[in-house]
Amino acid sequence: MSLCPPRHLLTAALLLVCVWPLAVVRAEKVAPVQIPELRAAVAKALPLLERSSAFALQERACFTCHHGAHPSLVIHDAWARGFGINTTNFEDQLTRAYRGLIEDGPRFKDGWSIAGTADGPGTALWMLEVAGWQPDAITASATEFFLNDVKHPDHWAPPMRRPPTVGSEFTTTYLVLRGLRNHRTPELASRIRARSTAVGKWLMTAPARDTEDSVHRLRALQLLDVDEATFQTELKELLAVQHADGGWPQKLDTESDPYATGTVLAALHDTGALAVGDAIFQRGLRYLLQVQATDGSWHVRKRTHDVQPFFDSSFPHGVDQFISISATSWASYALLRAVPLTAKKTYLAAHPQAAARVLAGARPNAEPHFTEAQLAFFREKIEPVLVAQCYECHSVRAKKLKAHLFLDTRAGLLAGGDSGPVLRPHDPDHSLILRALLNDHQDLMPPKKPLAEAVIADFRRWIEMGAPDSRAEPTAKPTAYK
DSSP, rough: OOOSSOOOGGOOHHHHHHHHHHHHHHHHHOOOOOOHHHOOOOOOHHHHHHHHHHHHHHHHOOOOIIIIIHHHHHHHHHHEEEEEEEEEEEEHHHHHHHHHHHHHHHHHHHTTTOOTTTTHHHHHHHHHHHTOOOOOOOHHHHHHHHHHHSSSSHHHHHSSSTTTBBOOHHHHHHHHHHHHHHSOOOOOOOOHHHHHHHHHHHHHOOOOOOOHHHHHHHHHHHHHTTTTTHHHHHOOOOOOOOEEEEBBBBTTTTOOHHHHHHHHHHHHHTTTOTTTTTTHHHHHHHHHHHOOOTTTTOOOOOSSOOOSSSOOOOOGGGGHEEEHHHHHHHHHHHHTSSSOOOOSSSSSHHHHHHHHHHHHHHSSOSSSSHHHHHHHIIIIIIOOOHHHTTTTTTSSOOOOOTTTOOOSHHHHHOOOTTOOOOOOOGGGGGOHHHHHHOOTTTTTTOOOSSSOOOHHHHHHHHHHHHHOOSSSTTTTTOOOOO
């Protein structure tokens, strides 16, 4: 579908802008970018991506696309091309992605809302697939969740609009299709075929409205192999909006930027639409090299409102760092398309014990994923409040246990009582314990007196961390809460 404005707005001049550059660029001779130059650019970016992705694991226990998946795709590709990587951090990223699927399992099964809807698990499956993870019951639960989502029978919708990374129906649909293809099970095969047929028809007619749409429409068309003519039309229109500087814009009325350019080049390569030696591709690579910052990053200004509380992950560019780390990831990924592979296997195939380490770390109650700082936060901020406000009715010391609910162990929080589980790690808005502390649910026992806003904020942060809990026995004496 066209990235150009509606037909009634087109003038002859605009038609020339949209169509003419394609022929010019194809005829132009461009000196190829040399591999050492590409490797040097990636070598500058890689430490930033590794450092910030590791930092985000400590600050945000939930799986993230911008700080987790996008950098990890680059880290794996860099490893496969002979770059040295922090293997501990990479395996930690895989663990976080896989643990997220485990923790979302009950919600997959019951159809509850999950953070990121299909985008989160879809991106996690892509990340695991690239690393060489083999399909299993956990990944299958995510694919079944995708199939059970029939709000839009012919495609999948994003959870919100947070452009450019979140908000495109084509992006969400591609992530799901890729997950279904690479993590399918024989039991789901017929359902996947039927749904793919419906999606293929939607792809044939749904219009791409910006570069993010067009990139993932192209990817999805290639993945389903629906119609070569439609694929070629989308390809031509995407190539036609390349700017004179070699980059692509997010929208027709914006300047070239590294995020759009990186995602376009990645799609052109991964779909087999364009060889890296093509003049168009080379001009895109040259643009990325020219706009890389001296610190190794690529800067893109955010164009959406904040959806999550901001945290400084040590990545450059301040409030723009979330989109900039994604842009840096995709720019690096694009540059690596032109660097020859040196590894013949995926990371997990080359390191058989790594999968076992990921499995061990990803189990819901595994201790290694809680840092000492997180456990100290629980002991100092959370446990004293539980003792003072909750233990009288919800612990082994209670004279009369209420609602069959124990709050003096992590297992009790996770098991819940008459109202079901009261704690959903990483999901404070759906954790009944937080709603009880807020006094906003009539069926829940509120605290003895209203809690300070700072205490409520501590509980929210604790749940976002994954609810670290150092209590092995309910007899441990916590710090006094006043």
